[in-house]
Amino acid sequence: MQYEEYAAIYDRSGQNSFSLLMDIYLRDLLRTHQVAGRSMLDLACGTGTLALMLAERGWAVLGIDRSAAMLDEAERKVSELEEELDIRFAQGDMRDFTIDARVGLVTCCYDTLNYLTDDADLRQCFASVARALVPGGLFCFDLATDYFLEHYWQGVEVEEFDAGTQIMQSHYDHASGLSTLVLTGFVEVTPGRYRRFREVHVERGYAQPVVRHYLEQAGFVVEAVYDCFTSQPPNERSLREMYVARRS
Ligand SMILES: C[S@@+](CC[C@H](N)C(=O)[O-])C[C@H]1O[C@@H](n2cnc3c(N)ncnc32)[C@H](O)[C@@H]1O
Known part of the structure; x- marks a missing residue:
């Protein structure tokens, strides 16, 4: 299963820097698209970097992820903090989950929904998110575009970092529209x-009209789609789109 082994070097390889950017971007987004209350779910929270930053800013955060190893990393990071934060983690599948108390905000970041390669899974995920939100609650998520998968998930990248190395070999298949990345990692034990x-x-990748349609079917009103990390609409060379949808 993905992210079980990778968890050991995910942060060290620099993947957590995406959350640092997303944290800043979300602050701007939430000024424009306001949320009542301070409770939130970070879906597919990974090693919890974004969840932790939001908890530090006063959010009561629940992080859900499928990978036990990623969640262990998240728990370890919380246990090393001196301050007490309102944050907890649970294992779950974003395609079908329920939470005890509904929240005002759900985030799902860093290509995560691109992992759902069946339309039915994406629709089921949107339905679960709708159930997890209070009426009027906000769902913010990014999706890597086909343009990104075709032009940037291609070729070989080797990275060496503190106590590990990763080799990423990726290939975009035009016929299926799927990008496959083979990750070979070396963890210093x-x-x-x-x-x-x-x-x-x-x-x-998912075309924007398809995503909008599935969101509307699940009971969302799409407030905006941005070229991610900007306040501009996406263009044909956008690498990532940021969706902001409100549960009606
Ligand atoms: C690219 S990582 C992003 C993690 C985190 N959101 C971040 O920004 O660093 C994708 C995450 O999605 C999780 N994931 C993939 N499929 C999942 C599923 N069906 N349900 C829950 N989590 C899933 C993986 O375990 C992994 O932690």
Whole structure:
């Protein structure tokens, strides 16, 4: 399963820097698209970087992810803090989950919904998010575009970092519209000794009209779609789209 082995080096490889950007961007978005209350769910929260930053700003945060190892990393980070935050984590599948108390905001960031390669899964996920939100609650998520998957998830990248190395080989298949990334990682277990792992990650892009339609079917009103990290609408070369949808 993806992200079980990768969890050990996810933050160290620099993947958590996406959350630093998203945190700043979300602050702007939430000024324009306001949310009542301070309770939220970070869906597919990974190692909890964004969840932690939002909790530090006063949100009561629930983080859900499928990967036990990613959640262990998130819990470890919380346990190392001196301050007490209103944050908790639970294992769950974004395609079908329920939470105890509904929240005012759901976020789902960093290509995560691109992992749902079947339309039915995306629709089921939107239905679960709608159930998790109070009426008027906000759903903010990004999706990597087909343009990004076709032009940027191609080729080979090797990165060496503190106590690990990763090799990412990706290929976009025009016929299926799927991008497959083979991740080979080396995690330093004792000085100079490495454990090797291999994970296959498959992502798919969704055209904006399709996403809008599924959101509306699930009971959302789409307030805006942005070229992610800007306040401009997406264009044909956008790498990522940010959706802001309100539960009606
Ligand atoms: C690219 S990472 C993003 C993690 C985090 N949101 C971030 O910004 O760093 C994708 C995450 O989605 C999780 N994930 C993938 N499929 C999932 C599913 N069906 N249900 C819940 N989590 C899932 C993975 O375990 C992983 O933590």
